[in-house]
Amino acid sequence: MHGTLSNRPAATGFFLTFEGGEGAGKSTQITRLADKLRARGHDVVVTREPGGSPGAEAVRHVLLSGAAEPFGPKMEAILFAAARSDHVEQVIRPAVERGAIVLCDRFFDSTRVYQGVTGELDPAFVQALEDVTVNGIVPDMTLILDVDPQLGLARAVARRGQGVADRFEKETLAIHQRRREAYLAIAEAEPDRCIVIDASGEPEEVETVVTAAVFAALEARAPMPTAASANV
Ligand code: TMP
Numbered sequence: 597m598h599g600t601l602s603n604r605p606a607a608t609g610f611f612l613t614f615e616g617g618e619g620a621g622k623s624t625q626i627t628r629l630a631d632k633l634r635a636r637g638h639d640v641v642v643t644r645e646p647g648g649s650p651g652a653e654a655v656r657h658v659l660l661s662g663a664a665e666p667f668g669p670k671m672e673a674i675l676f677a678a679a680r681s682d683h684v685e686q687v688i689r690p691a692v693e694r695g696a697i698v699l700c701d702r703f704f705d706s707t708r709v710y711q712g713v714t715g716e717l718d719p720a721f722v723q724a725l726e727d728v729t730v731n732g733i734v735p736d737m738t739l740i741l742d743v744d745p746q747l748g749l750a751r752a753v754a755r756r757g758q759g760v761a762d763r764f765e766k767e768t769l770a771i772h773q774r775r776r777e778a779y780l781a782i783a784e785a786e787p788d789r790c791i792v793i794d795a796s797g798e799p800e801e802v803e804t805v806v807t808a809a810v811f812a813a814l815e816a817r818a819p820m821p822t823a824a825s826a827n828v
Contacts, residue, residue, distance in 0.1 A: 598664035609639070609696040610682050610814060611733065613703040617775050618765045619751030625741065625806050626699045628799075630683045632807060633697055641691040645679065646699035649686040652679035662763035669715025673722065676707050677729040684733050694735065697814075703735060705782055710764060713778040714771050729773065734789075739806060740779050741795035745772035 614622040614656050626642055632743050633640045647656040655675055664672050672764070704726050712722040742768050743751075750770065753763055783790040795802050 599793065602654055609692045609694065609698065609738070609769055610817070611692050611698045611700070611735050612810065613700045613735040614737045615702060615705045615709075615779060616795060617743065617745055617748045617772055617779070619748035619753075619755065620741035620743045621712070621751070621799060621802060622701050622741055624799050625802060626701055628647075628803050629697055629806055629810060633810075639691075639694070639696040641687070641696045641698045642701075643683070643698065644705055645683060645689055645706065646684040647678055647679065648688075648700070651682035651686070655679040655682075657780055660762045662681075665763055669711045670721070673707055673711035673715065673717060676711065677725045680704070680707075681729045681731075684730055685775060688807060689733055700735075703738075705738060705740075706780065708782065709775050709778040714767075714774050736789075737810070738786075738790045739809065740783050741802070742776065742779065743795040744794050745769055745776055747796060748772070758821045 614626055616622055621642075629640050630640045645652070646659050649655040655678060659672060659675055659679070664675055686702065688698055708722060711717055712719060724774065746769065749769070750763070752761075780792065781793045793802065793805050793809070
């Protein structure tokens with residue numbers, strides 16, 4: 597399903613991605629996890645997609661405003677890929693190479709789900725685009741925060757207040773349901789990389805599960821560089 601690890605350096609940090617539908621609580625969990633990891637002395641990079649580098653942030657607005665929507669999902673997929681390529685080369689690869697833990701809000705699974713499945717693109721096209729875009733940078737672990745879209749969308753509405761729903765959030769409940777199923781299908785196909793986390797509870801409950809999963813994965817790896825001497 598994903599690219600090779602051949603371009604990945606031997607001694608590396610840890611690349612963790614967070615995925616899920618709207619209002620799953622990814623950014624809250626990323627902030628809390630980053631604080632915990634930093635308190636243990638780790639070099640942590642928090643980033644997001646679309647965006648995360650100056651070039652990718654420039655493309656973010658085009659995508660989320662809906663400016664590219666009239667040109668179809670293939671155009672959007674290529675723009676997400678352009679943003680991702682810049683983000684990988686400018687931010688993620690250098691951070692992983694120096695031994696940092698990278699926490700990324702969305703990555704290639706979002707393209708597989710939003711453009712691939714609900715945009716109904718040819719899977720071979722999505723895979724080919726993904727391979728050239730990530731160029732060997734594949735997440736070590738992906739946490740899929742799973743929530744009923746009705747609850748997730750209600751949270752997203754509460755969060756943005758008077759603001760307008762973005763190009764993807766505004767779509768029908770049926771489309772959001774298909775996205776949820778697509779994420780669960782990815783998790784089933786790639787159990788070594790993906791963990792599904794029930795994100796319907798309070799942030800504290802979700803945080804407990806996220807922390808346990810991430811700390812277990814880090815402990816299972818070789819010791820990582822820390823700014824201080826403390827280990828996770
Ligand atoms: P967010 O910053 O609130 O998560 O918004 C990003 C939106 O962009 C979200 O609706 C998912 C969508 N998206 C895609 O459709 N494809 C992608 O590859 C990525 C990274 C995001």
